[in-house]
Amino acid sequence: xxxxxxxxxxxxxxxxxxxxxxxxxxxxxxxxxxxxxxxxxxxxxxxxxxxxxxxxxxxxxxxxxxxxxxxxxxxxxxxxxxxxxxxxxxxxxxxxxxxxxxxxxxxxxxxxxxxxxxxxxxxxxxxxxxxxxxxxxxxxxxxxxxxxxxxxxxxxxxxxxxxxxxxxxxxxxxxxxxxxxxxxxxxxxxxxxxxxxxxxxxxxxxxxxxxxxxxxxxxxxxxxxxxxxxxxxxxxxxxxxxxxxxxxxxxxxxxxxxxxxxxxxxxxxxxxx
Amino acid sequence: xxxxxxxxxxxxxxxxxxxxxxxxxxxxxxxxxxxxxxxxxxxxxxxxxxxxxxxxxxxxxxxxxxxxxxxxxxxxxxxxx
Numbered sequence: 001x002x003x004x005x006x007x008x009x010x011x012x013x014x015x016x017x018x019x020x021x022x023x024x025x026x027x028x029x030x031x032x033x034x035x036x037x038x039x040x041x042x043x044x045x046x047x048x049x050x051x052x053x054x055x056x057x058x059x060x061x062x063x064x065x066x067x068x069x070x071x072x073x074x075x076x077x078x079x080x081x082x083x084x085x086x087x088x089x090x091x092x093x094x095x096x097x098x099x100x101x102x103x104x105x106x107x108x109x110x111x112x113x114x115x116x117x118x119x120x121x122x123x124x125x126x127x128x129x130x131x132x133x134x135x136x137x138x139x140x141x142x143x144x145x146x147x148x149x150x151x152x153x154x155x156x157x158x159x160x161x162x163x164x165x166x167x168x169x170x171x172x173x174x175x176x177x178x179x180x181x182x183x184x185x186x187x188x189x190x191x192x193x194x195x196x197x198x199x200x201x202x203x204x205x206x207x208x209x210x211x212x213x214x215x216x217x218x219x220x221x222x223x224x225x226x227x228x229x230x231x232x233x234x235x236x237x238x239x240x241x242x243x244x245x246x247x248x249x250x251x252x253x254x255x256x257x258x259x260x261x262x263x264x265x266x267x268x269x270x271x272x273x
Numbered sequence: 274x275x276x277x278x279x280x281x282x283x284x285x286x287x288x289x290x291x292x293x294x295x296x297x298x299x300x301x302x303x304x305x306x307x308x309x310x311x312x313x314x315x316x317x318x319x320x321x322x323x324x325x326x327x328x329x330x331x332x333x334x335x336x337x338x339x340x341x342x343x344x345x346x347x348x349x350x351x352x353x354x
Contacts, residue, residue, distance in 0.1 A: 033315065069315050124315055146322050148334075183333040186322045 007050035008057070012043040022059045023213045024115070029066040036128045036160075037076030041099065044106045051113060059221055060213035061110075061117045063136060064206050070123025071145070072132060075160070081259040089251065096250050100243045103128075103160050111135040111165070111234055114225035116216045120209035121145045122202075126184070131160035134169070137228060138212060140198045141187035142205040147196075148184030154262065155254035159246040164238035170194040276354060281328075282347040288323055289343070302344040330354060 008019040014030035026047060028034040054061075065071045084092040110117065119136040125147045133139055133147075151158045157179070166175050174193045178185070190196040200208045216224065249255060276284075282302045290297040293310045300309060307317065318334065324346075325332055330353040340346055 069319075073315065123319065143326055144319060144322050146318055181333065181335060183335055184318065186325050186331075188326070189331055 007053045010043075010046065010050075012039075012046070014040040015043050015047070017047060019054055019058055022057070022217050023210070024054050024058050024061045026061060026063045027066055028064070028072060031067070033067050033069045033073035033124055034065055034071065034129065035073055035076035035078075036103070036132070037079040038099070040076075041103055041106070045102065048106050048109045051109065055114050058115055059217045059219075059224070061113065061115045061136075062120055062206070062209045062213055063117065063132070064120040064209065065122070068123070070129075071119075071121045071125040072129025073124050074127025074129050074150070077154075077259055078263050081263045084256070084259070093247060093251060097243065097247050100159050100246060104239055104243065107132065107135045107161050108234055108236075108239065111161075111232070112229075114221070114228070116213075116224055116228065118209045118212055120205035121187070121196075122205050126150055127158060127162075128160045131158055131162035131165070134162055134165040134195070137232065138198070139190075139196045140200060140205050140209050140212065141190065141196045142200050142202050143187050144202050145187040145190075145196075145205070146184045147178075147187075147190050148182060149178050150182045150184075152180065152182050154258035155252055156249050156258075157242065157246055159242065161239050161242060164235040164242060166195065167238075168233070168235055276351070278347055278351050281351050281354070282343055284327065285324060285343050285347055285350070288327055289320055292320060292323055300343070302347070303342050305341045306343055306346070307341055324350060328354060 010017050014034070015026060015028050017024055017026045030040060034040070083095060087095065116138070117136040118138045118140060119133040121133060121139060121141040122145055125133055125145055127150055130147050130149060149158045149162060157163065163175060163179060166178070170193060185193065187196055187199045191199045198208060286300045286302070287297055289306065289310060290300055293312065293316070295310065306312065306320070312320070321332060321334065321337065328350055330350060332349060332353065336349055337346070340349065
């Protein structure tokens, strides 16, 4: 069911948001683990469209998942495979490029928001899910959270801006390890690597995120926005290049084979690289 | 604390039983944990995270490719203690 009360609350198929006491809570709730496909993209675009209005009324944005299995398992590979299989290669490529352009526009806008943005993460946070988290200013992860970029398994690179953003936020050596091995890191290791700022007990990330948002609300908004704009530039040139590389790789036979293997797998371990 | 491999196996079985709410006595070292616990890969990664936290080790998941029994899992952990 989809419902909207002005711009301040919305209930969609894949996500919902509500503004309360100066804090917007954007909640992902698509079964099984918030895979990001066309429905999620449309609803994120709806969110970004009302974000200027929300920014006038809020000081913080909290992003979290209602799914028990985790924050987000990444892009919807089944949808990607189905749509790519149904189209000629040239049309499929145009569709992929259009999707990437649109998700980049959404994530760039969230990244540049004047609000202080907080991701409260539990469980799986893979691929596109990690890329969504990386637009946030503060990442609070419970100790059962787990992060990775599995895209090289499919013959692709992360396509939602993850690498330029992670490179912005931390050392290139760790980025290379994550990208080139496809391995996952737990929250403690992600904190040690420098991109998770707070590790909390199991099931505590949302409570701590709300407390953090309350603290942020004590400061002058214009000052916070200026500080954020100074410390967190958007790596636009690298983000553009990422889309081009992704689309070049997408045309290779290895990608179709990798997607088919994932989608058709009955193995209990398709997420293990 | 130095652990023997049997101790490591015992702790893994205890943690897995608690996480997936099965009786500890129903699990044994050579069980296929995917089948015995009825879990998928995302749940297996959740168990891996719990084991990393408990044993204070880092286990790259590619080292666990093809590992499906508790005994081999314990060997991988033991190698990093």
